[in-house]
Every structure is written in structure tokens, then in C-alpha cells.
Amino acid sequence: MTASETIFALSTAPGRAGVAVLRVSGPMAGEAARALSGEDLPAAREARLRGFRNEAGELIDKGLLLWFPGPNSFTGEDLAEFHVHGGRAVIQGMIDALSHQTGLRPAEAGEFTRRAFDAGKLDLTEVEGLADLINAETDAQRRQAVRQMGGSLSRRIEDWRARVLHVSAHMEAAIDFSDEELPEDLAASVRENVAALVKELDTALAESWRGERLREGLSVAIVGAPNAGKSSLLNAIAGRDAAIVSETAGTTRDVVEVHLDLAGYPVILADTAGLRELPEGGDGIEAEGIRRARARAAEADITLAIFDAAAPASPDAATRDLLTPSSVVVWNKTDLAGTNSAPAIDGYEAIAASALTGQGLDSLLSRLESIAVDQFGLGEAAPAITRARHRTALEEMRLCLARALDAPAPELAAEDLRLAARTLGRITGRVDVEDLLDVIFHDFCIGK
Ligand SMILES: Nc1nc2c(ncn2[C@@H]2O[C@H](COP(=O)(O)OP(=O)(O)OP(=O)(O)O)[C@@H](O)[C@H]2O)c(=O)[nH]1
Ligand SMILES: [K+]
Numbered sequence: 001m002t003a004s005e006t007i008f009a010l011s012t013a014p015g016r017a018g019v020a021v022l023r024v025s026g027p028m029a030g031e032a033a034r035a036l037s038g039e040d041l042p043a044a045r046e047a048r049l050r051g052f053r054n055e056a057g058e059l060i061d062k063g064l065l066l067w068f069p070g071p072n073s074f075t076g077e078d079l080a081e082f083h084v085h086g087g088r089a090v091i092q093g094m095i096d097a098l099s100h101q102t103g104l105r106p107a108e109a110g111e112f113t114r115r116a117f118d119a120g121k122l123d124l125t126e127v128e129g130l131a132d133l134i135n136a137e138t139d140a141q142r143r144q145a146v147r148q149m150g151g152s153l154s155r156r157i158e159d160w161r162a163r164v165l166h167v168s169a170h171m172e173a174a175i176d177f178s179d180e181e182l183p184e185d186l187a188a189s190v191r192e193n194v195a196a197l198v199k200e201l202d203t204a205l206a207e208s209w210r211g212e213r214l215r216e217g218l219s220v221a222i223v224g225a226p227n228a229g230k231s232s233l234l235n236a237i238a239g240r241d242a243a244i245v246s247e248t249a250g251t252t253r254d255v256v257e258v259h260l261d262l263a264g265y266p267v268i269l270a271d272t273a274g275l276r277e278l279p280e281g282g283d284g285i286e287a288e289g290i291r292r293a294r295a296r297a298a299e300a301d302i303t304l305a306i307f308d309a310a311a312p313a314s315p316d317a318a319t320r321d322l323l324t325p326s327s328v329v330v331w332n333k334t335d336l337a338g339t340n341s342a343p344a345i346d347g348y349e350a351i352a353a354s355a356l357t358g359q360g361l362d363s364l365l366s367r368l369e370s371i372a373v374d375q376f377g378l379g380e381a382a383p384a385i386t387r388a389r390h391r392t393a394l395e396e397m398r399l400c401l402a403r404a405l406d407a408p409a410p411e412l413a414a415e416d417l418r419l420a421a422r423t424l425g426r427i428t429g430r431v432d433v434e435d436l437l438d439v440i441f442h443d444f445c446i447g448k
């Protein structure tokens with residue numbers, strides 16, 4: 001990317017809508033806005049009604065023009081926004097007119113945000129927060145994304161990084177000024193500070209799965225014997241015919257997912273193939289479905305095990321084999337059983353339900369909801385580690401700090417601390433040696 005290129009794109013979703021927004025960013029943005037509107041630019045950050053014309057002078061649409069002169073814009077560059085009516089022909093007309101402007105080219109995916117990052121408007125965690133916000137499906141996901149976009153994670157990372165740099169700056173200075181061992185009081189304070197950081201990192205790492213899981217959703221796999229009513233339950237919960245239901249055992253083969261919002265938390269409910277032993281040379285497609293069902297059950301956070309209440313005497317053995325302490329057990333088809341009793345299975349408390357009448361679905365949903373609240377609710381206080389990338393960097397930083405604590409010589413400890421700070425800098429995308437110098441000059445008188 002070269003900063004001198006001017007880019008443009010439709011910033012709202014394509015298709016019909018009341019309003020569509022097109023953005024132009026770069027040195028030619030003002031020129032393009034003048035050319036299309038045939039008038040001077042509006043005052044900075046003030047919306048003005050303008051007619052937009054193509055190169056033949058034909059009116060494409062009337063709409064609002066906004067002018068954000070750099071550096072006070074999202075990208076840090078000159079940026080113009082055209083708000084027009086959101087029809088396919090209007091949008092295409094605007095895109096064609098912008099393409100005809102010299103020096104303009106269509107933006108690549110993420111290029112506006114990339115420019116905002118390059119201009120120092122957002123760091124990497126804030127960029128990720130913005131992406132998460134655009135993808136957020138539930139309230140809790142939105143809250144986490146807004147916090148991260150607002151810099152909560154970066155402030156936490158920067159705080160750790162500043163503390164590491166501070167310790168290492170003191171060590172480097174002591175090393176420079178003497179060629180012997182570190183003074184004992186300095187060595188003790190280094191140890192104390194580094195040990196405190198290691199402890200905080202351990203807490204953050206122990207909690208890190210929460211933020212990642214909130215981005216992805218709690219995964220629930222529905223398992224059970226063929227015809228237990230798994231697909232019927234999925235449909236009843238989703239309120240639509242997401243999966244095929246039939247009286248033929250072995251109907252479901254592919255994993256069918258439905259996204260739920262339970263108390264603001266994302267849950268991905270997956271219907272799977274019924275578990276059963278297939279005869280030799282049996283249906284290979286069903287066998288593949290069963291393999292996928294088992295794989296999904298193994299990686300799910302929760303298995304929702306469905307048993308047939310019409311046959312209470314012999315709960316399916318293959319399903320019982322998959323029960324774990326985080327399983328939720330359901331007797332389905334209670335309408336056929338003629339009783340609402342839900343005897344425990346292998347010691348697991350069960351819920352009585354009927355996909356047909358809807359009975360018991362409330363209890364089932366509130367059980368899932370309370371599991372989601374337990375999993376996610378607690379984690380909302382601290383800025384979350386939301387990506388494997390963050391976790392890997394923190395694990396690496398922890399190793400560096402642990403090595404620094406055990407280092408046989410102060411020079412080696414200082415090197416490990418430098419590495420720890422760099423690792424953290426990778427999370428926010430601000431790896432910068434100038435910082436180390438800044439701290440040194442800040443804390444020590446130059447004349448000394
Ligand atoms: N009476 C009654 N019938 C049900 C209930 N739930 C499902 N059924 C019926 O049971 C049969 C099997 O239902 P499915 O939802 O296809 O069962 P499944 O567990 O997904 O079956 P496979 O995909 O083949 O493993 C269908 O004929 C459903 O109409 C229920 O609660 N009550
Ligand atoms: K079936």
C-alpha cells in the first residue's frame with residue numbers, strides 16, 4: 001500500500017436499503033467530492049445536501065456529502081462520505097462515477113481500517129474489536145467488542161508492557177553503570193515486580209478461554225439414538241424447520257447448526273446424526289454422519305443427550321457412553337409416555353420434554369441459559385483475551401518473564417525482559433524500541 005493512493009468503496013451492505021454510504025479516502029478525496037457534486041466542499045464534518053453527477057453530467061442521485069479533512073478522520077487521511085439512496089442502480093452509478101475520477105481506485109478488503117491502523121488511529125486489538133463489533137450477534141458479544149474497540153485490552157497490555165519496560169530500563173542502567181552484580185535492593189525489586197506480573201498473567205491466561213468463547217459462541221451438540229427426536233427438538237427451539245424430520249431412522253447426516261441468543265450470550269446448537277451400529281457394508285453416508293456426530297460431540301462444550309421417553313426401560317447405550325458432567329439430559333416424547341416423570345439416567349438429572357407439544361422446552365432453554373450465564377457472565381469484568389493470537393503472545397511473554405527470574409546473569413535477565421516487552425508489543429502492533437529509550441531518559445538524569 002502506498003499512502004498516496006486514493007481509494008473508494010461502498011461502506012454499507014450491498015443490496016436495497018434506505019441509505020447507502022460510499023467512502024473515499026486519500027489525497028484526491030476532496031477533488032472527487034468536488035467533481036461529483038459540482039460545488040465546493042462543505043465545512044468539515046457538516047452534512048450538506050448535494051446532487052451527484054456522472055462524467056456525462058447526468059444526475060445520479062441527490063444525497064448528503066460529508067467532508068472529513070485529515071488527520072481528523074477515520075483513516076487519518078482526507079475522507080469524503082456520500083450518503084445516497086440505497087438502490088442497486090444508484091450505488092452502481094456512484095461507483096462508476098468514482099471509477100472515472102483520475103487517481104481513484106476501488107479499496108481492497110479492510111483497507112480503510114488498515115489505513116486507520118497505519119495512521120495510529122487504532123491499534124491491532126482495537127481493529128479486532130471493530131471487526132468483532134461488526135460480527136456481533138448478541139448483546140454480550142457486542143459489549144465485549146465495544147470495550148475492546150475502545151481500547152480496554154490495549155490499556156491492559158500497555159500497562160503490562162510499561163511495567164516490563166520500567167523494570168528492564170532500571171536493570172539496563174544498573175548494568176551500564178557497574179560491571180559487577182546488580183545491587184541487592186535493585187535485584188530484589190526486579191524479582192518482586194516480575195513475579196507480580198507473572199501472577200497477573202496466570203490469572204488472565206486462566207480466564208482467556210472466556211473471551212475467545214464469547215466471540216465464537218457456546219457450542220452445544222444434540223446427540224441421541226436415531227428417531228429420539230433430535231431434529232424435532234432443534235426445530236422446536238429454533239422456531240423454524242432448520243433440519244429435516246421424518247419417521248425414518250437415520251434421517252440426519254450432516255451437522256445442522258442453529259444460532260441462539262440466550263440472555264444475550266451466543267449459543268450454537270448443532271443437530272447430529274442418530275448414533276447406532278451399522279451392519280457391515282451398510283450405508284456409508286450414514287456411517288459418515290455418525291462419525292461427524294461423534295466428532296462434534298467430542299469438541300462441543302455441552303452435549304444435549306436426547307432419550308426416547310416412549311421407551312424408558314432401555315435408554316440408548318451409545319448415547320449414555322457420551323454423557324459427561326457437562327451434559328444436559330432430556331427425555332423427549334413425553335406426550336407418548338403419558339407421564340411427565342423424568343428419571344435420572346446413570347445419575348444424571350433429566351428434563352422431561354416433548355418436541356411435539358412444546359412441553360418442557362422452557363426448562364430446557366433455561367438450563368442452557370444458566371449454563372451460558374455461568375460460563376460467560378463472570379468474565380465480563382476484566383478486559384478479555386479474545387483471540388488465540390493474544391493468548392499465544394501472553395504465554396510466550398510468561399515464558400520470557402519466568403526465564404528472566406531464573407537468569408544466571410543480569411544481562412540475560414534484561415534480554416528476557418526486552419523480549420517480553422516485544423512479545424506484548426506484537427499484540428497491539430506497537431513494537432518500538434524508542435519506548436525503552438524514553439523510559440530510560442524519563443527515569444534517570446542525563447547529567448549523571
Ligand atoms: N409424539 C412425538 N413424536 C415425536 C416427538 N419428537 C419427534 N417425534 C417424531 O419422531 C420421529 C423422528 O423425529 P426426528 O426429529 O427426525 O428424530 P431424530 O432424532 O432427528 O432422528 P435421526 O435424524 O434419524 O437420528 C418423527 O416422526 C417425529 O415426528 C415428540 O416429542 N413426540
Ligand atoms: K428420523
Ligand SMILES: [Mg+2]
Pocket residue numbers: 230231232243244245251252271272273274
Ligand atoms: Mg435428525
